[in-house]
Amino acid sequence: MxxxxxxxxxxxxxxxxxxxxxxxxxxxxxxxxxxxxxxxxxxxxxxxxxxxxxxxxxxxxxxxxxxxxxxxxxxxxxxxxxxxxxxxxxxxxxxxxxxxxxxxxxxxxxxxxxxxxxxxxxxxxxxxxxxxxxxxxxxxxxxxxxxxxxxxxxxxxxxxxxxxxxxxxxxxxxxxxxxxxxxxxxxxxxxxxxxxxxxxxxxxxxxxxxxxxxxxxxxxxxxxxxxxxxxxxxxxxxxxxxxxxxxxxxxxxxxxxxxxxxxxxxxxxxxxxxxxxxxxxxxxxxxxxxxQALIDQAVGRSELREIGGYTVGITYGRCSQNEVAEAMREQGADASVIVKPAGSASIRGTDEFQLCHEVAGKVNGGGHPKAAGCKPDIYDDMLDYANHWVTRGAVTKQVILNAFEEVVEDAVDADDGAADTAADEA
Missing domain, CATH: 3.90.1640 (inorganic pyrophosphatase (n-terminal core))
Incomplete structure (x- = not known):
């Protein structure tokens, strides 16, 4: 090469x-x-x-x-x-x-x-x-x-x-x-x-x-x-x-x-x-x-999704993730995902969403409640990476959004269980 x-x-x-x-x-x-x-x-x-x-x-x-x-x-x-x-x-x-x-x-x-x-x-x-x-x-x-x-x-x-x-x-x-x-x-x-x-x-x-x-x-x-x-x-x-x-x-x-x-x-x-x-x-x-030019590129291709009452911003690009996440927060995101060309992703939360480490944990990663990183185990060969670059991370985005859905559902179930327990004890 x-x-x-x-x-x-x-x-x-x-x-x-x-x-x-x-x-x-x-x-x-x-x-x-x-x-x-x-x-x-x-x-x-x-x-x-x-x-x-x-x-x-x-x-x-x-x-x-x-x-x-x-x-x-x-x-x-x-x-x-x-x-x-x-x-x-x-x-x-x-x-x-x-x-x-x-x-x-x-x-x-x-x-x-x-x-x-x-x-x-x-x-x-x-x-x-x-x-x-x-x-x-x-x-x-x-x-x-x-x-x-x-x-x-x-x-x-x-x-x-x-x-x-x-x-x-x-x-x-x-x-x-x-x-x-x-x-x-x-x-x-x-x-x-x-x-x-x-x-x-x-x-x-x-x-x-x-x-x-x-x-x-x-x-x-x-x-x-x-x-x-x-x-x-x-x-x-x-x-x-x-x-x-x-x-x-x-x-x-x-x-x-x-x-x-x-x-x-x-x-x-x-x-x-x-x-x-x-x-x-x-x-x-x-x-x-x-x-800054790379940040602008990532912010320009960002979009917002609604998941279980939370607004999740998601984008793709080689960029400084914190500034991009802040831009999506200003647009109304409770949490943000920045998918990178190398296949990894940054997950950023806010006071409204503090489960980033749990989301990352479902897709081969970890971190903190408001800041985490991951790399989903979905790349089997260079053709998968080629598709990743051409589609601007479409598969990786969906895998991480699915993880968001699971984490949010688990949190809701846990809250419901705690409420039921409290009611029974009362």
């Missing part, structure tokens, strides 16, 4: 909006081999490994742990960052700044990342960053077990396995290599999964997903006296991760985490905290021109 066929950098916005990024078309075997090489390089000589989701929340966790371990700072120079931006401007469109860990993980598993194969950090860290998603956290654990030094400290941050058996063997192997494993998260865990992880010998701390982000959990769990800027970094990260939208800096953090190299993001927020420097602002401003 010619490279230009999978490189969407030069495409008009209207066409770029409806097809996946370059990462979608890379073979899994190629990615796995490169991830092995990158993990081995990152762990060489490292005393600590941090397996984390590479969104703003997960990377803030890495920043906090590196600070607590007094790890060396490798702050990128503005000129270096500008050069990187210039070199990749045509190759890495501002497609999708994600804020929810599960959703980001689904996007990575779906191959939405435009340039998913990053080079290892140039200067080795004693605290190594190992990016992962809930869908491949077991692979990251296995790599730490294989390439990590005996006695290494292991942290897992901003990740939640759906079932313990998904990570059981790999976690056991990691525990044999590591001196100890601490797992910090804020997603909704099943009681049986959490207990099994603890029984395996892991220090598991799970924060309230309505009140804390994972960076909050790390900040309060580590026995370290952080400077005030790190408490502020956790707070601003929480503002976007929980979709509070009270601090304008949180959008900058989320966008910069998505558009920059994870290693660069960690070092920049260690140096500057939540107040990103001017050169980062200029970098974001340039990228947001295309981001």
């Amino acid at each position: 010619y490279d230009e066929l999978i490189d969407s950098g030069e495409l008009p916005i209207a066409r770029k909006s409806v097809i996946p990024g370059t990462g979608f078309f890379l073979p899994d075997t190629l990615e796995e081999d490169l991830e092995d090489e990158q993990t081995a390089a990152a762990l060489e000589g490292a005393d600590v490994a941090v397996v984390a989701d590479p969104d703003a929340d997960g990377l803030a966790c890495v920043a906090l742990i590196r600070e607590a371990y007094d790890d060396v700072r490798n702050v990128p120079e503005p000129d270096d960052e500008d050069d990187d931006a210039d070199e990749t401007a045509d190759d890495e469109p501002a497609a999708d700044a994600v804020d929810d860990a599960d959703e980001a993980a689904v996007a990575l598993a779906a191959g939405e990342a435009e340039a998913p194969l990053e080079e290892p950090e140039p200067t080795p860290h004693s605290v190594a960053l190992i990016p992962a998603s809930p869908h491949d956290v077991e692979d990251a654990l296995a790599r730490v077990a294989e390439y990590g030094e005996d006695g290494i400290d292991l942290f897992v941050c901003d990740l939640a396995p759906d079932r313990y058996e998904y990570v059981e063997d790999e976690l056991d192997a990691a525990l044999e290599t590591a001196s100890g494993v601490a797992w910090y998260d804020h997603h909704q865990w099943g009681d049986d999964v959490a207990q099994s992880v603890r029984d395996a010998g892991v220090e598991l701390v799970v924060g309230d997903s309505d009140e804390e982000c994972s960076a909050d959990v790390v900040y309060r769990s580590l026995e370290y006296d952080f400077a005030p800027m790190y408490e502020e970094l956790a707070a601003v990260t929480r503002d976007h991760d929980l979709w509070l939208r009270e601090d304008p800096r949180s959008d900058d953090l989320a966008d910069y985490a998505y558009w920059s190299d994870p290693a660069a993001y960690v070092e920049v927020v260690r140096e500057y905290g939540a107040d990103l420097p001017d050169w980062v602002g200029e970098f974001l401003e340039e990228r947001r021109v295309e981001k």
Whole structure:
């Protein structure tokens, strides 16, 4: 296949909006081999490994742990960052700044990342960053077990396995290599999964997903006296991760985490905290021109559906889902679905609808009551994907709308059952 066929950098916005990024078309075997090489390089000589989701929340966790371990700072120079931006401007469109860990993980598993194969950090860290998603956290654990030094400290941050058996063997192997494993998260865990992880010998701390982000959990769990800027970094990260939208800096953090190299993001927020420097602002401003154009494309093809007394907005496109969901909310949507070209989808709720995680759970996903992500298991071959692109996600939309109907019906039945019980007791 010619490279230009999978490189969407030069495409008009209207066409770029409806097809996946370059990462979608890379073979899994190629990615796995490169991830092995990158993990081995990152762990060489490292005393600590941090397996984390590479969104703003997960990377803030890495920043906090590196600070607590007094790890060396490798702050990128503005000129270096500008050069990187210039070199990749045509190759890495501002497609999708994600804020929810599960959703980001689904996007990575779906191959939405435009340039998913990053080079290892140039200067080795004693605290190594190992990016992962809930869908491949077991692979990251296995790599730490294989390439990590005996006695290494292991942290897992901003990740939640759906079932313990998904990570059981790999976690056991990691525990044999590591001196100890601490797992910090804020997603909704099943009681049986959490207990099994603890029984395996892991220090598991799970924060309230309505009140804390994972960076909050790390900040309060580590026995370290952080400077005030790190408490502020956790707070601003929480503002976007929980979709509070009270601090304008949180959008900058989320966008910069998505558009920059994870290693660069960690070092920049260690140096500057939540107040990103001017050169980062200029970098974001340039990228947001295309981001807004992709948002406009998705909003323009959105539609509203009525499901069990709720208005559900639904659309398709490679875009920043939060702004698109907000636009549909302003049009009257109680919940919104943004289907992506790579096959995954973002689900956003409001105060009126707080069952997004239950909808996602029915279609191979998960998340929070007001923010979740999924990728329905309906793609058997490339012909299914071709149909997905041509029809603008028609099948995926219907599958998710069906899940909405099931969740709403279940909620109504539960309310009716509770009312009947109350009446009987009265």
